[in-house]
Amino acid sequence: MKKIISGEHIVKTFGEGAERRRVLDGVTVDINEGEFVAVMGPSGSGKSTLLFALSGTDNVDGGKVVFDGKDLSELGEKELADMRRRQMGFVFQQPTLLRNLNILDNIVLPSMRDNRKNAAQITKKARMLMARTGIAELEKRDITQVSGGQLQRAGICRALMNSPKIIFGDEPTGALNSKSGQEIMDLLTEINADGTAVMLVTHDAQVAARTERIVFMRDGQIVSELKLPRLGGADLDGRVEAVTEKMREIGI
Numbered sequence: 001m002k003k004i005i006s007g008e009h010i011v012k013t014f015g016e017g018a019e020r021r022r023v024l025d026g027v028t029v030d031i032n033e034g035e036f037v038a039v040m041g042p043s044g045s046g047k048s049t050l051l052f053a054l055s056g057t058d059n060v061d062g063g064k065v066v067f068d069g070k071d072l073s074e075l076g077e078k079e080l081a082d083m084r085r086r087q088m089g090f091v092f093q094q095p096t097l098l099r100n101l102n103i104l105d106n107i108v109l110p111s112m113r114d115n116r117k118n119a120a121q122i123t124k125k126a127r128m129l130m131a132r133t134g135i136a137e138l139e140k141r142d143i144t145q146v147s148g149g150q151l152q153r154a155g156i157c158r159a160l161m162n163s164p165k166i167i168f169g170d171e172p173t174g175a176l177n178s179k180s181g182q183e184i185m186d187l188l189t190e191i192n193a194d195g196t197a198v199m200l201v202t203h204d205a206q207v208a209a210r211t212e213r214i215v216f217m218r219d220g221q222i223v224s225e226l227k228l229p230r231l232g233g234a235d236l237d238g239r240v241e242a243v244t245e246k247m248r249e250i251g252i
């Protein structure tokens with residue numbers, strides 16, 4: 001299996017003087033191409049910080065992150081920004097879409113900024129993704145005129161515009177009701193089945209149970225891992241049970 005990300009002994013500190021804290025305390029973790037990984041752990045254990053470190057959103061204070069063979073600390077600001085834009089997609093709890101643009105314009109905006117000449121192709125791709133994610137009829141709607149689940153689908157379309165190698169999701173279902181949350185997970189599972197790696201931070205055992213590897217954090221360190229077979233449709237309940245059992249075991 002080829003690694004897409006390799007994090008080696010990552011250290012991240014916040015604060016100064018007596019307040020200084022190691023939020024990531026020597027984390028070593030790899031993500032393979034096409035893998036589906038969840039990160040779980042108590043609040044404040046460093047899950048989001050790890051996601052930001054692995055995606056080059058934040059720099060690290062020790063150790064290194066290698067993405068697609070490149071040490072992120074050796075890239076210039078522009079190179080890093082290009083790599084993030086071209087190869088990574090981001091889905092957050094609340095998609096950061098602009099209020100004065102409709103759904104379609106929000107989805108195409110980052111790609112248009114990148115490459116205005118291909119406007120027709122970009123719009124075609126956005127429409128294809130919107131059809132695939134079930135929001136084709138909403139393209140002219142303002143972002144205040146759609147549901148939370150539909151908004152998250154739009155966020156996923158935007159994240160997929162550049163056909164990234166990996167989608168990073170920080171609690172992508174956290175703001176949704178359980179039905180919409182499940183639909184979003186169905187979508188991410190499909191995207192992963194097509195070969196895109198997915199790394200999710202989640203508190204939800206139902207979400208984590210759909211992935212194939214769960215990394216458990218505590219106090220800035222990885223304390224355990226759970227591997228599951230790739231989800232083949234059946235026995236989600238058994239998987240959720242395995243995740244909750246593990247959470248109990250390590251006291252989350």
Ligand SMILES: Nc1ncnc2c1ncn2[C@@H]1O[C@H](COP(=O)(O)OP(=O)(O)OP(=O)(O)O)[C@@H](O)[C@H]1O
Pocket residue numbers: 014015023041042043044045046047048049050
């Ligand atoms: N920019 C920052 N400045 C100072 N402290 C920070 C910063 N970002 C995160 N922290 C601190 O680092 C610790 C880990 O934060 P992080 O958001 O990674 O935790 P988490 O496991 O994702 O938590 P949650 O599940 O609550 O989202 C927390 O104590 C947090 O307050």
